[in-house]
Amino acid sequence: MKFEIPSGARHILQTLSDAGYEAYLVGGCVRDLLRRVDPHDWDICTSARPEDTESCFAGHRIIETGLKHGTITVLEDGEPYEITTYRTEGPYSDSRRPDFVNFVSDLEADLARRDFTMNAIAIGLDGSLRDPFGGETDIKAGLIRCVGEPAQRFREDGLRVMRALRFGAVFGYKLEEETAQAIHKNRHMLEHVAAERINVELCKLLVGSKVGDILRQYPDVLCEFWPELKPLVTLKQNNPWHCWGGWEHTIHAVEATPADLTLRLTMLLHDIGKPSCKSTDENGVDHFYGHPAISAKLSDQMLRTLKFDNKTRERVVTLVEYHDIQIPCRDRSIRKWLGRLGPETFFQLLEVKRADGMGQAYELVKDRLAQLEKIKAKAEEIVAQGQCFSLKDLAVNGRDVIAAGIAPGPEVGRVLNGLLEQVLNGLVPNNREALLSLIADEQPNQSN
């Protein structure tokens, strides 16, 4: 097979080889070449020791950040290339990086330390494959299989549990049977893995096109770092709106959103508070009164545990909190919500509500879904027309209020909010003269 390899990578392989060392492309880029997908970076492994690699690239810009683990980064044509000496790894006791690495002279020993067969293939400059674990066959079959004995590999580094699920969700590959069983059995190894590492894999998993299949098959893995999910996974909902239990509904809702991390996280967590709010009425129908607020609180806690950035966490918590609100299909209600949430969050909320509906009994919610489309069209029009929906859009500001004789302080805000309320309700146009005359009416005693 002919592979397209960038000239920078070729040059590096050639330089090392001219100096008498072995050098191969390895890992994700080789896997992606075989999958016929453009690699996003090009990792190189070599028999050269780090100091020898450095002398080979003496005239280049070199970054030494990974030196302790045998990696140096060389800039070629402005692109960074990581060059790593063949190595084996010690244990991951700090759960971030191996405690130590041993440099070795044999490519196969280096490939053997890698996680999955598809990630343990090397390609030489001449295009020849070194594939001792049958990675190419597994790629063709769409299978994720551990290199070596699965249980042992997951015990060495629990993060591999999440990496397997991530590749499953992103590539739509199946997990080979023994690998899958070892994941269920060794999922508790995630306990020793740094939250930041889990976070990275979870984010990639959630935006994968087959996220639903993975959530369906491996809820037990997610419950390792988010035990709050457990009651949702087993939640039954005897309610005419719902044709599925809590977990299956959640999965359908996740699948119904575009591949956007904020939306997918929101759908994963939106009903997390339901189990603790469940009540059953005299007809045997289940209700979950007040669950959005509880879901929001739990989501906040869960996103903190996994060290999500503030912006993502706050946005998800807001969307979870409001996921169940009723938005009447009227301009003034839409303007109010646009103003309260801001347009970006508002449009995300419409996506959330649509996805939530897609996870319910379709016949019963299809009118609601059609209504959401109308709200979206109206909101787009309101925004496109530059209509006023927040204080900053108002044709007057605090200075105008003070100039009209109202003392600086909280009263100014009260007056402005009162004006905004009237504009939102369509009682007065967002027009400077009209608003100034209303301000004058506010304070008849002070006007002169």
Ligand code: ATP
């Ligand atoms: P991506 O396309 O997301 O970059 P990748 O497979 O290249 O996927 P990296 O984290 O860049 O993932 O790792 C590069 C290579 O290092 C992998 O292909 C694999 O061979 C090896 N590797 C990475 N993480 C582990 C791990 N936790 N255990 C064993 N091998 C690993």
Ligand code: MG
């Ligand atoms: Mg990579």
